[in-house]
Amino acid sequence: MKLRKMLWVVGILGLFLQLSTNLGTAGAYSNPTIHNAENVDGAERVKKVTVVSIPGLSFLELRPEQLAGLPHFKRLTESGAVGAMNIRTANRSMRDVYTSLGAGEPAAGVAEAQTFAAKEIRHGVPASELMNRYTGLPDGNRTSPPEEDALLVPDLAMIKRFNKEQAYGVGVLGDLLNMYGIHRSVFGSSDLGRGLHLEQKQLRRYAPLMLMDSNGIVDKGALGDDAATVIVDRPYGTSTHYAHLTSLWEERQQPSITLIEWGDLYRLYSDRTHYDQDRFNEIKGNVLREMDQWLGQIMKEVHPGQDSLWMFSPEVNGEAARAKLYLSPILHYTAGSTGEILVSESTRRNGVVTFQDFTSTLLSEFKIPIPIGQVGIPLTSARVSGGLAALLQDQSSMQMIYRSRPYLLYPFASYEMAVLLVSLLYIVWMKRKGSAWTGWGKTALRSTKVIRTLLLSLLTAPVVMLMMGWLAAPLTALLGISVAIIVQVIAFIVSSLSLAWILESCSQTKTMIWLGVGTAAVIMLDTCTGAHAMKHSVLGYDPMIGARYYGIGNEYMGVLIGALVLGTTAALQRRFAAADAGAEAWAPGRAAQAAVCAVFLLVTACLAAPSLGANAGGALSAAVAFGVAGAQCFAGVRWRELRLGRGSALLAALLALGVGALWLLNSADSPAAFARESHVGRAFHALRAGQFDQIGHLIERKLRMNVHLLRASVWSKVLITSLFVMAVLVLRPRGRLRVWQHKNPYWMYGFSANMIGAIAALLLNDSGIVAAATLIVFVAVPMLLLRLRELSYTEAK
Incomplete structure (x- = not known):
């Protein structure tokens, strides 16, 4: 699919979906409609409050x-x-x-x-x-x-x-x-x-x-x-x-x-x-x-x-x-x-x-x-x-999360931008030095290893932050908030870099498989067992500001989608390389296709389910990203170069399936919504009740939120930096994209799916900037690593 056409298609469909998926919440700000008003006189009520x-x-x-x-x-x-x-x-x-x-x-x-x-x-x-x-x-x-x-x-x-x-x-x-x-x-x-x-x-x-x-x-x-x-x-x-x-x-x-x-x-x-x-x-x-x-x-x-x-x-x-x-x-x-x-x-x-x-x-x-x-x-x-006493202890944990953000999350976002730009400059410098770079010997090898380690640390950081959530409450109770914050910052830096250093010694494909599938597995495990780590993770919830209280937040929603697409396409790329055949001569077997599709469906259902992920925008973004990845990897040659009409039909079908899944899982009669109803379910109830007024203002409010975040949020800068790095890698030298599509087709399918998923996340969420920024890193970093491997004069990892 040509990138420019895909952007137009996703943009148009995204705006349409913003209208359709948020009809239900429009009534939230209209004059109240009273149920059962005929029971006013007979209602039993507390006499004095x-x-x-x-x-x-x-x-x-x-x-x-x-x-x-x-x-x-x-x-x-x-x-x-x-x-x-x-x-x-x-x-x-x-x-x-x-x-x-x-x-x-x-x-x-x-x-x-x-x-x-x-x-x-x-x-x-x-x-x-x-x-x-x-x-x-x-x-x-x-x-x-x-x-x-x-x-x-x-x-x-x-x-x-x-x-x-x-x-x-x-x-x-x-x-x-x-x-x-x-x-x-x-x-x-x-x-x-x-x-x-x-x-x-x-x-x-x-x-x-x-x-x-x-x-x-x-x-x-x-x-x-x-x-x-x-x-x-x-x-x-x-x-x-x-x-x-x-x-x-x-x-x-x-x-x-x-x-x-x-x-x-x-x-x-x-x-x-x-x-x-x-x-x-x-x-x-x-x-x-x-x-x-x-x-x-x-x-x-x-x-x-x-x-x-x-x-x-x-x-x-x-x-x-x-x-x-x-x-x-x-x-x-x-x-x-x-x-x-x-x-x-x-x-x-x-x-x-x-x-x-x-x-x-x-x-x-x-x-x-x-x-x-x-x-x-x-x-x-x-x-x-x-x-x-339990509430005061929980307050201490929430207090630590809020106080940790300026010391951990925002510096990490700046670190992400710095590593991406430094890596890009390093690659440009290597390219200009050409054959003269071989004379540097061990210095060249060490420098490349350092850059690779720093890049991999950007992918290890989210899962490290999540796992640190399990330690946040004990650390706070044992050391106090101030000391616990210092310990967390040090532990995060050491753990992220150490894990990245270990993975750097593995082959690039194997590293992406472990990082992608492993990160997605840890997020899913935590989500399905009560989200205990996410509740106390700096990249998770923040009850002090009321951003999110349950389910999968936009930060980890982006990480989950990006990591899973990267891990699965990396596994397919490894099989493709091992087959030593052209893309048209090798295709994944039925068992592999069924396994990948089943995982994609389970993760999408988890994001849509009110008792698990409870993230409507995330479920729709996942349907788009996973659907595009599945179509390009498994649906044959003609789906790998989608024309405008075919691409529009595919995206429309994926979005329709996502909305249908949300409706089924969040309807009042659904077993998934029987125990507890999410904000998505209440929105669908409002839709069923015919609350259609003020739709234009609702969409305007959502767009205004994203515009505000684009100006004020540090994640918008991460997103822009990632897009800039990707653009330079694709455009310079000219024709590089075609070379990658021929040598690493499944890598490129994953990059394409994650790119479209990031655009969908941006359009389909109130704070889509955050989700798009955390997701797009799983495109920018692997692209830089691929380019490093090409330019390196050491033995290919």
Whole structure:
């Protein structure tokens, strides 16, 4: 297949597939469609739900030595269900988190869009009048003006306008609660100051954004001076009026949801620079003990079978952020509950949940059906002993992964680019020296060995990183995070180079077989046994940023496809060379064809299966790469030089087969999806429900993500460097490609398949840059090694 035509075909089909495979997720950002709305009145629901929000709380405050002096916090962690919630937003701010919780999707708050009581005066005008002026309420959307104790967001239009560009709705949670007759209240705020005019205060009134409806209204609330009291020795001379908030909470209606924000810890960290460490620790201890006292009061009033208490933090404090502890504590308590850990099917990792799950869970507390398109799955819990201790240990592992990336992953990407360019320059230099190079003797041999070893280390590095994942948790527990990172970096460098040095002594074909098949086998083994190594690998998951929680990530998806295609075609090339016959005189036997096709099918199925790889873009990319490799290796001479029409038909058929496999494996009736459903399965459910709106924006968002990564990600530079190296090798000298096709046909079939697979991965994934970069290395490095072997005047390896 001619490369230029193939690129056009894959590009056109890829754009078409982006449209077809993502129809299902389009409804994720449209107005909610309610299932079973006729059951509104008869739905059984928890009568009263209380959510306590503590901005600035982190897992640093929940360590055993801290809990020793906080008996009610300790009781909550021991008898309730504990979890770590990903609250990562664009700005890492609580206004974004509250807005996102209210939308059930990532959304952005606006600093100027504050909340006010209807009776409050702003700019000399009551907030209710401003609300009417800016939004036109009351109007057809509401039959009567808001109550005097209601909370209003007059600048709601700013929030909607800011999020409209990203197609995220706001106020979905409040709309659903209001629709089902659930009374919504918000008490408390994190204002920096008290007793001043509104224009003079530093307002931090973002909590109502979580429960407001799409009109920017919360049924009842108390903010600002109504929720604070003067204490001169506290930050900003202000403290939460706990007694007053508790009395308001006790008056809540049924059914109701009440959000209480305790802002003292946030105020303390906002004023951190004015205190020395001893004074800061003293005030922090007082604040936490005061919170603990009132937490005990609330827990005492939680009635069995009727009340539910949640606690979380919308923003961790600066100390936790510097330690890279970005996950927020989330705890759930009901009367009579025992020690448990929160479980989320969105993450499939005990204790780790998403804020979308929390939104869906609050709806499920009242037995409100989850709207089509909402990606969050209601949380459950599992009974464990020492749940908090296990979660803190897992946090340390996740913390080490996040902190290791700047020291390991990004330098490795730079190392990849440097080795590729240095190797290319070395080859160009060798070619120019010509026969004079033979006079260098041992120096020539040593230099070539060094370059080959460095190139092979690029292929050994991914599997070494994966296997190091099995050691990450023990190292962290034994040595601590800082020392464990240093040990990991040293172990990675030594292991990658040592393995490369050992493989360098083998023949090139045998080396590619071992590397390709071995790497793919290790990835598949880990995936099929719970992905324990991938969970703790620097090249695997990163729960701190919420990139992926289960399945095969795009990094290792690219490695898996590239390595397997390289290994299988290298094995076929070895048989071809041993046969000492032309390409037309030798062909793989039926047994070899069946074995290779079976492996390709199994790996594709693994990527598509919701309980294993759960990577839709990866499954489609694998179908394309493996299908092209199989057609060129086994389908006869005419498939080795595909014309435009035949190539288009082949790619269309492969993509159709990939989509069909995804549909079968992720449908509700599939045995593979029976135990647990993936995000792909939910997308297909949305497709079946007819959520076709906003398709254009969805595709635009995906393209924008890849464009952003192309500019910002280090992997884009790896991809560009690899393509540059390949282009130079193919174009200089002219005709080199034809020579390789004649002497090493199966190598070239593998290169062609991996190249097309990389293009498919780029087009079919949100972060396709990463997958394409890790996959294309399995083309660039073998091509450099082939050219080195040709130019070397030593004995061919």
